[in-house]
Amino acid sequence: MDLLQFGPNGIECPLAGVHIDPWGKVDRALLTHAHADHARFGHKHYIAHAHNRAVLQQRLGKNISLQDIEYEDTIEINGIRFSWHPAGHIPGSAQIRVSGKNQTWVVSGDYKTEYDDLSMAFEPIRCSHFITECTFGLPIYRWKPQAVMAQAIAEWHIHQVNQGYSTLLYAYSLGKAQRLIQLLKEVGPIYIHPSIAEMNRALNSVGFQLPELPLISEWRPKVDSPALFMAPPGASSDKLLRRLLPCKEASVSGWTLVRGLRRRQKLDHGFALSDHADWPGLLSAIEGTGAEHIYCTHGFTAEFSRYLSDQGFNSTEIHTRFFGDVAPQPPSTAETDESIH
Amino acid sequence: MKAFTELYHRLNQTNSLLEKQFALEVFFRDAPDGDAVWGLALLSGRTSVRLVGGRTLRAWVAECTDLPDWLVEESYQHVGDLAETLSLLLEPYRNASSESSATIQDLSTMMQDLLRLKKRDESERKEYILQHWRQLDGPSCFLFNKLITGGFRLGVGQSMTTRALSNCMNRPVSEVAQALMGSWDPTEYSLESLLNRGAIHAHTLPYPFYLASPLLPSPIVPIERPIEPHIERPIEPHIERPIVPHIERNIEDASQSTAIAALGNRTDWLAEWKWDGIRVQIIRRKGVSSVWSRGEERIDEAFPEIADLAQTLPPGTVIDGELLCGQFPEVRSFHDLQKRLGRTKPSARMVTQYPVFVYAFDLLEQEGEDIRQKALSERRMLLETLIETLNHPLLQASPLIQGTDWRDLNQKRQEARHQGSEGLMLKRAGSCYESGRKRGHWWKWKMDPMQLDAVLLYARPGHGRRSSLFTDYSMAIWDHSRTRLLPIAQVYSGLTDAEIREVDAWIKGHTTDRFGPVRTVTPELVFEIGFEGIQKSGRHKSGLALRFPRILRWRRDKLAPEADDLGMAEKLLLAPTKPTTLMD
Numbered sequence: 001m002d003l004l005q006f007g008p009n010g011i012e013c014p015l016a017g018v019h020i021d022p023w024g025k026v027d028r029a030l031l032t033h034a035h036a037d038h039a040r041f042g043h044k045h046y047i048a049h050a051h052n053r054a055v056l057q058q059r060l061g062k063n064i065s066l067q068d069i070e071y072e073d074t075i076e077i078n079g080i081r082f083s084w085h086p087a088g089h090i091p092g093s094a095q096i097r098v099s100g101k102n103q104t105w106v107v108s109g110d111y112k113t114e115y116d117d118l119s120m121a122f123e124p125i126r127c128s129h130f131i132t133e134c135t136f137g138l139p140i141y142r143w144k145p146q147a148v149m150a151q152a153i154a155e156w157h158i159h160q161v162n163q164g165y166s167t168l169l170y171a172y173s174l175g176k177a178q179r180l181i182q183l184l185k186e187v188g189p190i191y192i193h194p195s196i197a198e199m200n201r202a203l204n205s206v207g208f209q210l211p212e213l214p215l216i217s218e219w220r221p222k223v224d225s226p227a228l229f230m231a232p233p234g235a236s237s238d239k240l241l242r243r244l245l246p247c248k249e250a251s252v253s254g255w256t257l258v259r260g261l262r263r264r265q266k267l268d269h270g271f272a273l274s275d276h277a278d279w280p281g282l283l284s285a286i287e288g289t290g291a292e293h294i295y296c297t298h299g300f301t302a303e304f305s306r307y308l309s310d311q312g313f314n315s316t317e318i319h320t321r322f323f324g325d326v327a328p329q330p331p332s333t334a335e336t337d338e339s340i341h
Numbered sequence: 342m343k344a345f346t347e348l349y350h351r352l353n354q355t356n357s358l359l360e361k362q363f364a365l366e367v368f369f370r371d372a373p374d375g376d377a378v379w380g381l382a383l384l385s386g387r388t389s390v391r392l393v394g395g396r397t398l399r400a401w402v403a404e405c406t407d408l409p410d411w412l413v414e415e416s417y418q419h420v421g422d423l424a425e426t427l428s429l430l431l432e433p434y435r436n437a438s439s440e441s442s443a444t445i446q447d448l449s450t451m452m453q454d455l456l457r458l459k460k461r462d463e464s465e466r467k468e469y470i471l472q473h474w475r476q477l478d479g480p481s482c483f484l485f486n487k488l489i490t491g492g493f494r495l496g497v498g499q500s501m502t503t504r505a506l507s508n509c510m511n512r513p514v515s516e517v518a519q520a521l522m523g524s525w526d527p528t529e530y531s532l533e534s535l536l537n538r539g540a541i542h543a544h545t546l547p548y549p550f551y552l553a554s555p556l557l558p559s560p561i562v563p564i565e566r567p568i569e570p571h572i573e574r575p576i577e578p579h580i581e582r583p584i585v586p587h588i589e590r591n592i593e594d595a596s597q598s599t600a601i602a603a604l605g606n607r608t609d610w611l612a613e614w615k616w617d618g619i620r621v622q623i624i625r626r627k628g629v630s631s632v633w634s635r636g637e638e639r640i641d642e643a644f645p646e647i648a649d650l651a652q653t654l655p656p657g658t659v660i661d662g663e664l665l666c667g668q669f670p671e672v673r674s675f676h677d678l679q680k681r682l683g684r685t686k687p688s689a690r691m692v693t694q695y696p697v698f699v700y701a702f703d704l705l706e707q708e709g710e711d712i713r714q715k716a717l718s719e720r721r722m723l724l725e726t727l728i729e730t731l732n733h734p735l736l737q738a739s740p741l742i743q744g745t746d747w748r749d750l751n752q753k754r755q756e757a758r759h760q761g762s763e764g765l766m767l768k769r770a771g772s773c774y775e776s777g778r779k780r781g782h783w784w785k786w787k788m789d790p791m792q793l794d795a796v797l798l799y800a801r802p803g804h805g806r807r808s809s810l811f812t813d814y815s816m817a818i819w820d821h822s823r824t825r826l827l828p829i830a831q832v833y834s835g836l837t838d839a840e841i842r843e844v845d846a847w848i849k850g851h852t853t854d855r856f857g858p859v860r861t862v863t864p865e866l867v868f869e870i871g872f873e874g875i876q877k878s879g880r881h882k883s884g885l886a887l888r889f890p891r892i893l894r895w896r897r898d899k900l901a902p903e904a905d906d907l908g909m910a911e912k913l914l915l916a917p918t919k920p921t922t923l924m925d
Binding site for chain 2: 138139140142192257258259260261263264266268280300303306307310
């Protein structure tokens, strides 16, 4: 019997009676991270890495039953051992290792292989069965090092300021925003959207040290000099942002690597900086686990799984509710952004 | 190459017309002279070298990157642009060798290399291409791929290029426009000599065409309807609708009446039929005649009878008009005219089977004098006199439509199809002949399109801005027995961005089959498709082909069984197109 199975509520371990990132309501939910499509409302009990506490309480309610766990710590249920390991996706994100009955499984959650100076760095965990995301599972997706992207953003921002424009970066409020704040600390001043400020406070309460930054509402048009604004993609039609105009807008997302997707956003620019693994990242992660059985969830599942099969892996495409069907929803400033997953 | 790559990417990064023009000016000023001329040729679509087919290029990239062919194909489907896909996939291949990267040529050398290689065998082409794939950086590689696939296109209009050149070369716009007309070989010119060419070849060159603007942004504004659930709704019996349902509706339409009101007095305007042929200038100067299409191509050879007609014009004459298939006063479809297009030296049989004539509507030059600044009403009188004197069967004056007021004209517009025309042209009687698309004096007021309700059957992803979104749809109607759906048209959306996303998500959830990029979906969604013409054709299973089909709106209120059928479509086919007396 497979230790982990794909049931109607998501990934489950029947022997232990727990689910991992389930979408149906369950008794015990083990979470990889706090993004909304992985950490859903309504479970009876949650177990997640301690860094997620403040964010989860804020999103799912103060009174949820939530158990903290540290990286490398193990809990045992019905003889099955569960442990959390850094996934490098966002602060507090984890891969969950499940072992017992002579099997070792790893659920990757979302991950990236490049260290972002903020989230604990991804580390490959040896296992026989690896459930991997493949949001960017096509060989066209290859990221440049984040230092290169940070410099590109900084140069673009400075260029705009010299022309008299402020800039507005769209970045998801949990993860991408904090990463950018760290990367762009020499550039500034940075004004942030309240939802980003809220996430900063939540992360600082569990031990992160993000700087105190002014809110975009504090910036006075025609009085203050051009600045860098940061807001989540869903906020692009906020009144709050409209008063910042005219400014130059850019999205910070892996999808902007493709010109067509970038142009569709009708923004001035796009920077391909992602919190997901790129093609070489996915392949090296799989290599690192030594697993023979690979399960591909959310993203280019069909394509990626077929490629792995070609390479001799025992690979299966899994449909989950982490990301809909096959091709990614195109990025839209008003809708889905890859970084919430 | 560097200056041109920079230009390409700057043009791509901005939506501002001013910034685009500025980028062009920088390019023309700073690029080496040869590159500027080649850049100009590429910008205006004059040069295109398709060195290798897309399939072969994808195979080579698969080989260079050690990726399976199907994955290269999937990547292409996702990106939606071949040159870009290749350049993204080649990222790890770049600098893979130790060859010097200092050999990046200038654009003119590269273009001449490409032209030369076109005549060489494939192994030589491959060697050249692979070498460049290794050496060029990302942006240049992308551009290089655009050049070798012949898919080079930039969203820059001729008039913007012309303005930019005129600004940085300090020459009048009209002179630059004339110099760029027609075909010229970039190997033979410097920027300076190209601009001087205007004077040397002036006597064979047409004037820049004055183009009319659409009176209304789109003929039919999508109507928002409440979303009704698709389930548990009884299927109503199919109700036949009248063939032309909008005669009275549109004059009431707010945007339409506003547009008409803005025109002012009916008496200030001349109205003509809008012909669906090719716009031509017929020129006779210094004993030489030439016939030019709006695409700035000489078409004397394709239409020898029009070339003969040109010979009979008095010296120093330029006529503007529309070339149509048919024997006056009969006007045949554009489809028929197409049989003659692209055919140099047509056979005698073609000429008899597909006769052509010209409906002239303007006179630009008379007795060697440029009369474009005279009022249209005056030019029109001179034109009519000229046509009368010539009395040539292939040269007819495009009739003026009388019609006492706008309402009356609107009625006439709806009858346009019966004349073999697409609608009306409204031209201010006092207007001079401008160059390019200038709003204000010449308007095209198209007839409302014919329409059918059709069912979405297949979908495939679009390209460019729409890559990875399902936006290209095959639409079908029912057969006579209303049991089978028959494809009738391919449409490239026409929906709003929000609708596109919604339909895209729907398609992904309702796929029943996949053939490569093409998805078969459950036949449920009904769209109202509009088109300008319909005729028999073997291209689609329905045996019919539509002209300019597009989606007018999403019929959320209709179920697939309520879509139109072949009988309905055939009625449109039979709608009278017989010529009536054209002169009022």
